[in-house]
Amino acid sequence: DTAVSQTPKYLVTQMGNDKSIKCEQNLGHDTMYWYKQDSKKFLKIMFSYNNKELIINETVPNRFSPKSPDKAHLNLHINSLELGDSAVYFCASSHSGTSGRETETQYFGPGTRLLVL
């Protein structure tokens, strides 16, 4: 059983296109995240949602728009793709702090490797 799944795993596209990455978790978590692994292999938070509500929105270009139709899904839509958007994008989920700090372990998806040509 896949706990956190992402589709697609690989995405190759042209500059200027619009694309979406989907994320689903079956762990019953109430918080979901998008991370970007940059060229230096850093994992940086982009967004987080708690119960479908946006909690964290880092300084990400507004070409990136997350959407959470329900607690189990957090999709990432990217408009007008640029070369610099090429990266690996990871989705993650966790319980929120109301269950205790030790339950906030984040579970990561397999990553989506985006290449913009």
Next chain:
Amino acid sequence: ILNVEQSPQSLHVQEGDSTNFTCSFPSSNFYALHWYRWETAKSPEALFVMTLNGDEKKKGRISATLNTKEGYSYLYIKGSQPEDSATYLCAFMDTGFQKLVFGTGTRLLVSP
């Protein structure tokens, strides 16, 4: 800006060696410190969530300690095995932002 630093950046040991890495983080407004293990081409997997000063956690041959007053955590691997080869990430969460700030990781290679 929260700064989380890990050292060394990389480490190459022989099978059977014991090793340890350091994670440094801000000593104020501490909320939690996470350790993750990240194998190449896979996703990060949680090892420990540490919340209290003086915490010590253990999972098999891997253990971790936490000092929130001075802002550091150590991860120890006893008797390293080739399957321990991975990048070990720590991530800090403070009381203000409620987000994980990751370090750059320590890349461990264990040779048979």
